[in-house]
Amino acid sequence: MHLPKAELHLHIEGTLEPELAFALAERNGVQLPYANTEELRTAYLFDDLQTFLDLYYALMAVLRTEEDFEELADAYLTRAAAQGVRHAEIFFDPQAHTARGVPIGTVVDGLGRALDRSEEKHGISTQLIMCFLRDQSAESALETLEAAKPYLHRISAVGLDSAEVGHPPVKFREVYEVAGALGLRKVAHAGEEGPPEYIREALDVLGVERIDHGLRCMEDADLVKRLVAERMPLTLCPLSNVRLRAVDTLEDHPLRAMLDAGLLCTVNSDDPAYFGGYVGDTFHAVHEALGLEREQLRTLARNSFEAAFLDHDEERRARYLAEVEAYEFD
Numbered sequence: 001m002h003l004p005k006a007e008l009h010l011h012i013e014g015t016l017e018p019e020l021a022f023a024l025a026e027r028n029g030v031q032l033p034y035a036n037t038e039e040l041r042t043a044y045l046f047d048d049l050q051t052f053l054d055l056y057y058a059l060m061a062v063l064r065t066e067e068d069f070e071e072l073a074d075a076y077l078t079r080a081a082a083q084g085v086r087h088a089e090i091f092f093d094p095q096a097h098t099a100r101g102v103p104i105g106t107v108v109d110g111l112g113r114a115l116d117r118s119e120e121k122h123g124i125s126t127q128l129i130m131c132f133l134r135d136q137s138a139e140s141a142l143e144t145l146e147a148a149k150p151y152l153h154r155i156s157a158v159g160l161d162s163a164e165v166g167h168p169p170v171k172f173r174e175v176y177e178v179a180g181a182l183g184l185r186k187v188a189h190a191g192e193e194g195p196p197e198y199i200r201e202a203l204d205v206l207g208v209e210r211i212d213h214g215l216r217c218m219e220d221a222d223l224v225k226r227l228v229a230e231r232m233p234l235t236l237c238p239l240s241n242v243r244l245r246a247v248d249t250l251e252d253h254p255l256r257a258m259l260d261a262g263l264l265c266t267v268n269s270d271d272p273a274y275f276g277g278y279v280g281d282t283f284h285a286v287h288e289a290l291g292l293e294r295e296q297l298r299t300l301a302r303n304s305f306e307a308a309f310l311d312h313d314e315e316r317r318a319r320y321l322a323e324v325e326a327y328e329f330d
């Protein structure tokens with residue numbers, strides 16, 4: 001669906017399509033434990049977040065050079081442009097690469113090469129969000145932030161991802177304080193598999209400005225009231241929620257109820273190479289499965305630009321919002 005939109009919840013490593021994974025494996029002399037792309041695709045049946053993460057981290061072995069990261073990001077931007085994305089705030093997981101001996105500079109400079117050309121080549125403005133892996137220690141997150149200091153001109157925000165349950169936001173209080181003092185904005189995954197309490201903690205302890213997922217807020221009426229009152233954006237990922245079994249089917253997804261409750265919902269793709277669709281496909285899927293009206297889709301698109309970190313460029317935000325209003329559904 002070509003409705004103009006911002007994508008605010010997208011892990012660049014989760015855009016690694018099987019074809020590119022095999023091409024990079026060959027180029028870098030990395031042996032993958034699958035015979036071909038079809039065999040790899042059969043592994044894309046997940047029981048939960050952890051079974052997905054195991055494959056997601058394993059496949060990253062093929063990403064080694066700046067060129068690899070550049071190609072990965074350029075392939076995503078090409079697909080995103082074809083689906084109406086006008087602005088993308090892109091997550092990356094530095095610790096998943098430094099742990100394999102790939103320096104953070106290789107990752108950021110490689111992604112940066114594609115991002116620098118994005119506006120001209122794809123018509124998409126971009127930002128980078130550096131995520132800490134919450135199943136690693138707080139010390140490791142602090143070391144990562146320290147290692148990122150030479151690259152902060154390319155990074156707008158910090159995020160928190162990976163295995164959620166058992167790793168509450170409070171574990172990262174200090175690193176978020178330091179990140180804030182460095183002028184970085186703050187988001188965190190919360191309430192994907194973890195309880196509503198993690199959403200409160202992300203707000204109250206980490207001081208985040210958006211909640212990534214936030215799905216489980218619906219179990220806590222007081223929390224919903226607060227999120228509505230604060231106009232706190234939620235970056236929902238409905239196809240991801242189905243594939244990782246947070247909901248049984250897309251028809252069961254609470255997106256419609258969340259919109260009806262007045263929550264500032266956005267719709268995003270999370271890890272599109274693994275979950276069956278990019279963000280335009282996701283808009284189309286929720287339209288079909290939940291019967292969302294066109295005006296509700298327009299609200300989702302409007303919300304995405306409202307929730308984007310475009311405060312330094314309100315003129316651009318206004319331009320994108322005007323494109324949303326002018327869009328004619330076919």
Ligand SMILES: Nc1ncnc2[nH]cnc12
Pocket residue numbers: 011014049056161162163189192240270271
């Ligand atoms: N959906 C997700 N939740 C947590 N961490 C992730 N890393 C990549 N995708 C993720």
Ligand SMILES: [Zn+2]
Pocket residue numbers: 009011161189212270
């Ligand atoms: Zn995510």
